[in-house]
Amino acid sequence: MSVKRILILTAELAMLLLxxxxxxxxxxxxxxxxxxxxxxxxxxxxxxxxxxxxKQALGMRTSLAIGAISILPAFFLSLWVAIVVVxxxxxxxxxxxxALAKYRIPFGAVIMFLFLMPNAFPQQPIFVNLxxxxxxxGLAGTIQGVILxxxxxxxxxxxxxxxxxxxxxxxxxxxxxxxxxxxxxxTFFHITLPLAAPGLLASSVFVFITSLDEFTGTFFIGxxxxxxxxxxxYSSSGYNMQFASVIAIILLIPSILFMTLIQxxxxxxxxxxxx
Amino acid sequence: MPALxxxxxxxxxxxxxAVDDLSLEVRxxxxxxxxxxxxxxxxxxxxxxSGFVKPDSGEIYLGDRKITEISTExxxxxxxxxxxxLWPHMTVFQNLAFGLQIKKLSKSxxxxxxxxxxxxxxxxxxxNRYPRQLSGGQQQRVxxxxxxxxxxDILLLDEPLSNLDALLRExxxxxxxxxxxxxxxxxxxxxxDQTEAMVISDRIVVLERGRIMQxxxxxxxxxxxxxxxxxxxxxTTNFIxxxxxxxxxxxxxxxxxxxxxxxxxxxxxxxxGEVDVAVRPESIRFFLSPGEAATLPHGPNLFEAEVVRAxxxxxxxDYQLRxxxxxxxxxxxxxxxxxxxERVVIKLDPDQLAVLSR
Numbered sequence: 001m002s003v004k005r006i007l008i009l010t011a012e013l014a015m016l017l018l019x020x021x022x023x024x025x026x027x028x029x030x031x032x033x034x035x036x037x038x039x040x041x042x043x044x045x046x047x048x049x050x051x052x053x054x055k056q057a058l059g060m061r062t063s064l065a066i067g068a069i070s071i072l073p074a075f076f077l078s079l080w081v082a083i084v085v086v087x088x089x090x091x092x093x094x095x096x097x098x099a100l101a102k103y104r105i106p107f108g109a110v111i112m113f114l115f116l117m118p119n120a121f122p123q124q125p126i127f128v129n130l131x132x133x134x135x136x137x138g139l140a141g142t143i144q145g146v147i148l149x150x151x152x153x154x155x156x157x158x159x160x161x162x163x164x165x166x167x168x169x170x171x172x173x174x175x176x177x178x179x180x181x182x183x184x185x186x187t188f189f190h191i192t193l194p195l196a197a198p199g200l201l202a203s204s205v206f207v208f209i210t211s212l213d214e215f216t217g218t219f220f221i222g223x224x225x226x227x228x229x230x231x232x233x234y235s236s237s238g239y240n241m242q243f244a245s246v247i248a249i250i251l252l253i254p255s256i257l258f259m260t261l262i263q264x265x266x267x268x269x270x271x272x273x274x275x
Numbered sequence: 276m277p278a279l280x281x282x283x284x285x286x287x288x289x290x291x292x293a294v295d296d297l298s299l300e301v302r303x304x305x306x307x308x309x310x311x312x313x314x315x316x317x318x319x320x321x322x323x324x325s326g327f328v329k330p331d332s333g334e335i336y337l338g339d340r341k342i343t344e345i346s347t348e349x350x351x352x353x354x355x356x357x358x359x360x361l362w363p364h365m366t367v368f369q370n371l372a373f374g375l376q377i378k379k380l381s382k383s384x385x386x387x388x389x390x391x392x393x394x395x396x397x398x399x400x401x402x403n404r405y406p407r408q409l410s411g412g413q414q415q416r417v418x419x420x421x422x423x424x425x426x427x428d429i430l431l432l433d434e435p436l437s438n439l440d441a442l443l444r445e446x447x448x449x450x451x452x453x454x455x456x457x458x459x460x461x462x463x464x465x466x467x468d469q470t471e472a473m474v475i476s477d478r479i480v481v482l483e484r485g486r487i488m489q490x491x492x493x494x495x496x497x498x499x500x501x502x503x504x505x506x507x508x509x510x511t512t513n514f515i516x517x518x519x520x521x522x523x524x525x526x527x528x529x530x531x532x533x534x535x536x537x538x539x540x541x542x543x544x545x546x547x548g549e550v551d552v553a554v555r556p557e558s559i560r561f562f563l564s565p566g567e568a569a570t571l572p573h574g575p576n577l578f579e580a581e582v583v584r585a586x587x588x589x590x591x592x593d594y595q596l597r598x599x600x601x602x603x604x605x606x607x608x609x610x611x612x613x614x615x616x617e618r619v620v621i622k623l624d625p626d627q628l629a630v631l632s633r
Contacts, residue, residue: 170358170360172356172358172360173360173362175325175327175347175354175356175360176354176356176360176361176362176421177362177373178326178327178346178347178348179325179347179348179352179353179354179422180348180353180373180374180377180421180422180425181348181349181374181377181378181425182348182373182374182377183346183348186377190373191362194364195362195363195364
């Protein structure tokens with residue numbers, strides 16, 4: 001075995017270890033916490049395990065002793081908000097991304113940058129200012145307000161990935177359709193859109209997960225009336241580690257599901273066209 | 276009536292004139308090639324005909340229809356792209372049926388037409404394959420049949436073979452020629468490959484800087500180039516600079532600064548005019564001695580030369596010869612090789628020398 005191969009092998013092993021430490025480690029810790037009924041120092045593992053906190057969180061039991069509440073309302077609220085956000089954001093992102101990809105738009109780069117703005121600056125000052133505006137418009141503390149904030153934050157993924165997807169579809173595929181008699185609208189719906197579908201799906205997944213996990217904006221605009229899942233997680237994370245772990249795992253599930261989905265549908269050529 | 280007529284087409288990109296006041300008539304049923312180096316405007320001309328580019332001025336007629344303002348999908352053209360441009364999410368059948376379905380033809384008619392079009396390119400039984408399951412050559416044949424299935428008034432081919440390897444290219448070239456003969460469809464073929472153009476075309480248009488340099492049959496273009504650009508583009512050519520001293524009908528006698536006298540064909544020349552004499556390497560004949568050469572009936576264009584370099588290129592030897600101050604390329608037979616620094620006598624056939632005014 002050559003020195004080069006040993007080096008490569010060592011590097012691969014180190015990477016694997018790192019992946020374990022970064023991803024698997026915290027997740028294992030989360031899981032152990034979520035089933036730990038009693039866990040005191042200096043024990044390495046909990047002294048008593050069980051699914052009491054899970055049952056409590058999923059509304060299957062109400063015990064004041066554990067101090068946890070059902071998270072089902074928050075979960076469904078988060079889900080509902082995320083779905084609405086995806087629909088509205090994609091309705092904006094698809095035409096915007098198409099236009100930015102296919103036409104020479106004056107200040108196209110500036111427009112792209114504008115979509116990035118909410119994510120380019122520290123979020124607290126932005127949302128504090130937004131709260132003032134939203135209060136004036138009567139949107140503070142409403143679901144509509146929270147949806148608007150989520151759209152604002154998620155649109156960057158929506159527009160950027162959508163535009164990259166459309167850019168990766170070669171012009172000649174559309175021209176070929178025109179040459180056999182398809183008008184521009186027919187071409188869009190029969191050639192461009194089906195070819196862009198995986199990229200559009202990826203982009204909606206990003207928007208969906210962004211909305212599901214969104215914290216800062218919801219904190220300023222939504223509280224105390226709009227309690228999404230991350231808000232519930234936040235309010236319990238200080239005193240109830242087990243309950244917080246349960247919520248964290250539930251929040252992780254859609255992300256993992258969708259990432260797997262993206263892997264399956266997103267072809268390498270579309271990822272290649274991004275950026 | 277010409278199948279296609281371009282009338283004084285001009286297209287600018289910024290300051291650059293991609294097409295410069297170009298007029299062209301394509302005859303019904305012919306295969307016309309637009310030939311030129313990259314950036315000569317051939318693709319822009321094709322895109323004007325297909326409607327993806329709108330000319331700044333000029334008119335385009337397809338048959339008796341003026342199509343300058345008509346959008347692509349209503350022009351009735353067939354297009355084949357360099358990258359095949361098959362839709363990857365559709366099967367071969369769906370690719371071919373796409374245009375027919377827009378025309379709202381019945382299912383059985385669509386099936387019939389698709390089958391016939393696939394038979395034309397010998398791809399029967401490939402209906403349910405996806406483009407990624409086909410080789411490059413097969414993809415290009417699908418692209419060709421997709422263009423033909425709609426029976427367009429004109430077929431436009433944009434460098435259709437440049438993505439294929441050399442062997443396949445030669446075969447496809449032949450097949451396109453066959454299909455053109457069978458269908459009799461008026462075809463415009465764009466390429467930068469002069470061999471491809473020579474083999475496939477009824478007529479060739481040589482383009483440079485958006486203008487027509489020469490229009491003619493492959494033989495005309497090759498043996499009677501209109502100018503230095505065409506002569507140079509159609510293959511390796513030696514140019515010898517000189518001055519016309521005598522004109523006899525279509526022959527001209529040219530002398531060079533170092534005292535060579537050459538006789539060649541030319542037209543539109545004037546006595547005393549500066550010219551370039553184009554000498555093709557393959558038109559040079561070798562003789563061992565002046566004595567052997569003198570046995571030939573015609574006298575002119577005999578030169579003594581020295582072999583400067585000789586290299587084998589398969590069936591021929593590629594020579595570099597010095598005649599006085601001129602270095603010229605020549606091709607000789609392998610059977611009679613000449614060594615470096617050997618002195619030889621060469622003869623140039625006046626009919627194969629083109630005298631081109633500067």
